[in-house]
Amino acid sequence: MSRATVLEELAAAALLRAGELREGTDLDTLYQEALLFEKRDFAAALGNPGLSVVSEIKRASPSAGAIREVDPAEWGGGYQREGASCLSVLTEPDRFKGSLEDLDAARNNTTIPVIRKDFTVDEAQVLEAGTRADAVLLIAALFDAATLARYVSLAVEVGLTPLVEIHDEEEADLALESGARVIGVNNRNLKDFTVDLGTFERLAPKLAGATLVAESGVRTVEDARRMRDAGADAVLVGEAAMRNPELVARMASLT
Numbered sequence: 001m002s003r004a005t006v007l008e009e010l011a012a013a014a015l016l017r018a019g020e021l022r023e024g025t026d027l028d029t030l031y032q033e034a035l036l037f038e039k040r041d042f043a044a045a046l047g048n049p050g051l052s053v054v055s056e057i058k059r060a061s062p063s064a065g066a067i068r069e070v071d072p073a074e075w076g077g078g079y080q081r082e083g084a085s086c087l088s089v090l091t092e093p094d095r096f097k098g099s100l101e102d103l104d105a106a107r108n109n110t111t112i113p114v115i116r117k118d119f120t121v122d123e124a125q126v127l128e129a130g131t132r133a134d135a136v137l138l139i140a141a142l143f144d145a146a147t148l149a150r151y152v153s154l155a156v157e158v159g160l161t162p163l164v165e166i167h168d169e170e171e172a173d174l175a176l177e178s179g180a181r182v183i184g185v186n187n188r189n190l191k192d193f194t195v196d197l198g199t200f201e202r203l204a205p206k207l208a209g210a211t212l213v214a215e216s217g218v219r220t221v222e223d224a225r226r227m228r229d230a231g232a233d234a235v236l237v238g239e240a241a242m243r244n245p246e247l248v249a250r251m252a253s254l255t
């Protein structure tokens with residue numbers, strides 16, 4: 001048997017959690033709840049003039065190990081004061097040490113839009129995101145074209161901004177065909193964790209018309225400027241912001 005990649009392992013664990021979610025509630029109830037939950041406009045916040053910063057609350061990751069133990073309410077509020085346009089909150093429990101409680105705490109203590117960052121593999125999880133977040137991450141590598149398009153539509157239907165994440169040309173086509181308006185290019189290869197900011201530079205020209213987020217590996221103001229120059233509307237900054245939140249203010253002041 002071949003060794004599963006971390007991405008496959010995370011997706012398999014997420015599928016188990018989706019099963020539990022479906023046992024505890026039915027899709028109709030979640031759908032209604034998601035429709036009722038009032039959203040903040042994630043896409044609009046990214047489209048504002050200047051480079052937008054999406055600051056991430058990430059206690060740990062498979063690539064970095066333990067990063068920092070924080071109070072998500074306090075940390076989210078801090079990011080907003082530093083000028084973040086949006087927050088990203090990891091809710092994956094095993095390798096990222098996140099939770100839905102972290103998401104709620106960060107959102108309740110801020111007024112900016114919040115994305116649920118997880119390995120979403122089931123429509124119940126899209127709807128669950130719709131009951132407490134403003135945007136949902138959909139990793140293109142986890143879907144076939146039809147399913148991705150279906151989840152993008154479902155997210156939009158319940159008022160969420162779907163952020164479709166890609167890492168190569170093939171996934172770029174998938175994202176464009178899915179109808180997503182906001183596309184994230186992950187500079188980190190989720191199979192081997194190598195990071196290359198050239199990934200965004202290479203793929204951005206293929207994605208004209210979409211709102212573009214440069215994700216991962218943005219560690220310095222110089223990196224953020226490089227992503228902006230390559231066409232990024234926003235940068236998504238995790239580890240570097242967790243270690244030094246003042247970076248957010250300096251990145252957000254780039255015009």
Ligand SMILES: O=P(O)(O)OC[C@@H](O)[C@@H](O)c1c[nH]c2ccccc12
Pocket residue numbers: 056058117118119165186215216217218236237238239240
């Ligand atoms: O810590 P970094 O290198 O700044 O990366 C942030 C973010 O892009 C990264 O956490 C991320 C991008 N895509 C993901 C998918 C799942 C979990 C996490 C991620």
